[in-house]
Amino acid sequence: MFVYFLRKLIVILPTFFGVTLVAFVFIRTLPGDPVMLMAGERGMSPERHAELMAEMGFDKPIIVQYGLYLKQLAGGDFGTSIITKQPVLKEFATLFPATIELSICAMIIAIFFGLPAGMIAATRRGSVFDHTVMTSALTGYSMPIFWWGLLLIIFFSGILGWTPVSGRVSLLYYFETVTGFMLIDSFLSGQEGAFISAMSHLILPSIVLGTIPLAVIARQTRSAMLEVLSEDYVRTARAKGLGPMRVIGVHALRNAMIPVITVIGLQVGVLFAGAILTETIFSWPGIGKWMVDSIFRRDYPAVQGGLLLIAAIVMIVNLVVDLLYGLINPQIRHTD
Amino acid sequence: MPLLEIDNLSVTFQTAGGLFTAVDRISLHIEPSEIVSIVGESGSGKSVAVLALMGLLPWTATVTADVLRFDGQDLTTITKPELRKIIGCQMAMIFQEPMTSLNPCFTVGFQLTETLKIHLGMNRAEQKRRAIELLELVGIPEPEKRLSAFPHQLSGGMNQRVMIAIAISCNPRLLIADEPTTALDVTIQAQILDLLLKLQKEKGMSLVLITHDMGVVAETAERVFVQYAGQQVEQQPVKGLFARPHHPYTQALLNSLPERSNSRILPSIAGIVPGQFDKPQGCLFSPRCHYATDLCREKPPTAGPVEFGNALCHYPLADGVPTNYPQEVRA
Ligand SMILES: Nc1ncnc2c1ncn2[C@@H]1O[C@H](COP(=O)(O)OP(=O)(O)OP(=O)(O)O)[C@@H](O)[C@H]1O
Ligand SMILES: [Mg+2]
Numbered sequence: 001m002f003v004y005f006l007r008k009l010i011v012i013l014p015t016f017f018g019v020t021l022v023a024f025v026f027i028r029t030l031p032g033d034p035v036m037l038m039a040g041e042r043g044m045s046p047e048r049h050a051e052l053m054a055e056m057g058f059d060k061p062i063i064v065q066y067g068l069y070l071k072q073l074a075g076g077d078f079g080t081s082i083i084t085k086q087p088v089l090k091e092f093a094t095l096f097p098a099t100i101e102l103s104i105c106a107m108i109i110a111i112f113f114g115l116p117a118g119m120i121a122a123t124r125r126g127s128v129f130d131h132t133v134m135t136s137a138l139t140g141y142s143m144p145i146f147w148w149g150l151l152l153i154i155f156f157s158g159i160l161g162w163t164p165v166s167g168r169v170s171l172l173y174y175f176e177t178v179t180g181f182m183l184i185d186s187f188l189s190g191q192e193g194a195f196i197s198a199m200s201h202l203i204l205p206s207i208v209l210g211t212i213p214l215a216v217i218a219r220q221t222r223s224a225m226l227e228v229l230s231e232d233y234v235r236t237a238r239a240k241g242l243g244p245m246r247v248i249g250v251h252a253l254r255n256a257m258i259p260v261i262t263v264i265g266l267q268v269g270v271l272f273a274g275a276i277l278t279e280t281i282f283s284w285p286g287i288g289k290w291m292v293d294s295i296f297r298r299d300y301p302a303v304q305g306g307l308l309l310i311a312a313i314v315m316i317v318n319l320v321v322d323l324l325y326g327l328i329n330p331q332i333r334h335t336d
Numbered sequence: 337m338p339l340l341e342i343d344n345l346s347v348t349f350q351t352a353g354g355l356f357t358a359v360d361r362i363s364l365h366i367e368p369s370e371i372v373s374i375v376g377e378s379g380s381g382k383s384v385a386v387l388a389l390m391g392l393l394p395w396t397a398t399v400t401a402d403v404l405r406f407d408g409q410d411l412t413t414i415t416k417p418e419l420r421k422i423i424g425c426q427m428a429m430i431f432q433e434p435m436t437s438l439n440p441c442f443t444v445g446f447q448l449t450e451t452l453k454i455h456l457g458m459n460r461a462e463q464k465r466r467a468i469e470l471l472e473l474v475g476i477p478e479p480e481k482r483l484s485a486f487p488h489q490l491s492g493g494m495n496q497r498v499m500i501a502i503a504i505s506c507n508p509r510l511l512i513a514d515e516p517t518t519a520l521d522v523t524i525q526a527q528i529l530d531l532l533l534k535l536q537k538e539k540g541m542s543l544v545l546i547t548h549d550m551g552v553v554a555e556t557a558e559r560v561f562v563q564y565a566g567q568q569v570e571q572q573p574v575k576g577l578f579a580r581p582h583h584p585y586t587q588a589l590l591n592s593l594p595e596r597s598n599s600r601i602l603p604s605i606a607g608i609v610p611g612q613f614d615k616p617q618g619c620l621f622s623p624r625c626h627y628a629t630d631l632c633r634e635k636p637p638t639a640g641p642v643e644f645g646n647a648l649c650h651y652p653l654a655d656g657v658p659t660n661y662p663q664e665v666r667a
Contacts, residue, residue, distance in 0.1 A: 231436065232431060232433055232436040232437045233436065233437055233438055233439040233440070235392055235431070235437075236431065236437045236438065236439070236499070236502075237439065238392055239390060239392055239423060239424060239428070239429050239431075240423075240424035240450060240451050240454070240502065241420040241421065241422070241423045241424030241425055241451070241454065241455060242420070242424070242450065242454060243417070243420060246454075251439050251442075254439075254441040254442070255439070255440065255441050328441065329440075329441065330440065330441060330486040330488070331440060331486070331488050
């Protein structure tokens with residue numbers, strides 16, 4: 001098990017290195033001049049331009065810039081935003097809870113509905129329920145996020161007026177940031193209605209962001225379950241006289257979870273990608289929206305640092321998932 | 337009173353190619369503490385028949401029976417929750433593939449104590465004590481350590497012992513063993529068989545042993561049911577069956593036993609068991625039977641009298657020769 005863990009860890013390091021390179025090159029291939037955008041000075045003299053370039057280190061050869069960047073990273077410094085002059089890590093840390101809150105809620109929705117839907121569909125293969133679930137999953141999976149988000153906003157916010165259109169909490173409330181998670185902070189503030197307000201702001205973006213993972217989880221659960229249900233050990237479980245809840249919910253589910261866990265882990269990457277669009281649509285002040293803004297501002301350090309941090313988080317989550325996978329699958333746990 | 341009574345049990349599957357009758361009107365009567373054997377080649381519906389009895393077939397199967405009674409309880413009208421109280425407790429089963437029949441994600445202990453908790457309502461301490469006792473009973477060394485082992489850490493023979501321990505955990509009155517040794521090494525086969533017979537004697541339970549090995553039948557069973565292509569073609573006490581088979585199929589099975597063969601080449605039965613799409617019109621064995629006549633090929637036979645082992649044959653054998661056999665053909 002320990003060797004298994006080490007092996008997974010060793011794979012991560014070169015991947016991380018690759019990400020630094022991709023992030024570094026990506027932002028520099030975009031057209032646009034960071035100095036022009038940042039300074040906002042019209043009719044800047046070439047001397048002034050060169051001065052600013054040198055100030056930010058953009059005058060050096062690109063390979064040297066990359067080397068310096070890596071050195072800086074090795075010291076744990078993710079750079080300083082050229083626009084806000086704030087350390088990238090600090091900006092990221094302030095905005096990250098909003099994204100995490102949104103992602104966790106989206107994932108809860110996806111798992112809470114996706115798992116049972118897939119399980120029931122598998123046990124009633126070919127039924128109306130099965131067909132409904134599979135068709136909805138396919139629709140959900142192929143629905144473009146921005147279109148789906150707008151549709152929900154028009155219906156629930158526009159026509160029904162049930163939910164707010166943007167932000168994390170109504171402006172009526174103000175409270176100190178304690179955890180950065182609006183649901184918890186609003187609850188701790190003790191202000192009447194604050195929690196409900198935070199909740200109502202969160203629900204639509206979570207649904208939008210959770211739709212694709214939900215569809216993927218439902219489909220994967222169904223197919224894994226179908227496979228497992230025809231296994232000999234499921235027959236053995238039934239031959240013991242166990243009820244369907246125990247046969248399906250314990251004996252079959254535990255085995256079906258092995259591929260499903262992997263897929264859930266992969267959805268974390270999908271969530272961050274989706275968060276960029278979702279946060280933009282709902283003006284959700286998280287890292288997704290921050291990344292988009294930084295790209296438009298050609299804020300090289302912010303984009304590089306942001307990409308890197310996101311990649312690191314995705315990789316760590318996948319590592320955790322791999323460990324979980326080893327834990328529920330004893331055959332892996334015992335191989336090393 | 338027989339422990340198990342089955343009359344005219346039939347099982348039909350809905351398949352993509354239409355309906356397929358895998359078991360066709362078979363009957364079994366089993367007395368308490370009796371060992372019976374069901375023999376027949378692969379595909380003759382032995383497994384399907386007992387799975388139907390246990391209620392373990394998929395929903396594509398339609399099961400019908402005139403009588404299906406276990407220990408006086410009518411299983412045709414019983415509700416599913418009531419049936420679940422019987423199976424795994426009073427009536428238990430072990431399967432052919434020990435390596436895949438245990439759940440890879442749970443320990444031996446977990447899988448063994450499950451029935452103790454569900455059927456007998458034992459508490460944790462009792463469950464553990466009994467589980468160790470059961471593993472000892474089936475001859476597993478270091479039982480306490482094995483409780484925390486996973487199936488993939490044990491050999492096939494050990495896993496089959498665990499399966500047996502699970503099956504006998506609630507002291508069943510009937511144990512069905514569906515080819516319990518087919519997947520195992522020859523030396524292990526004999527050990528497992530001995531274990532089953534020992535347990536049967538100790539516990540006084542009835543044992544249904546499904547096999548296609550006539551040698552195993554000779555060593556173990558008291559009565560034998562011969563099954564072919566879903567039909568029961570003969571039933572007899574084991575001595576009579578080996579001495580005087582009444583159905584040509586039984587005779588052919590016996591002739592393929594190495595110790596009975598007097599030539600150096602083992603005579604096997606030519607051809608295969610008919611499946612869904614090649615069922616002959618008359619007697620199902622007629623394409624492979626060297627006594628077959630036009631009558632056999634045209635008209636399905638009916639079961640013969642008890643003296644002839646209820647042989648499903650137009651010309652049941654008496655002392656190795658077909659009776660009422662038409663003169664012209666004999667030449
Ligand atoms: N779920 C099913 N759907 C359709 N046909 C089935 C199903 N299960 C079994 N059959 C068919 O029923 C027939 C009898 O199968 P069964 O497994 O009972 O044979 P068997 O006598 O146990 O053979 P073996 O010695 O190989 O175990 C076979 O032709 C098989 O293809
Ligand atoms: Mg079988």
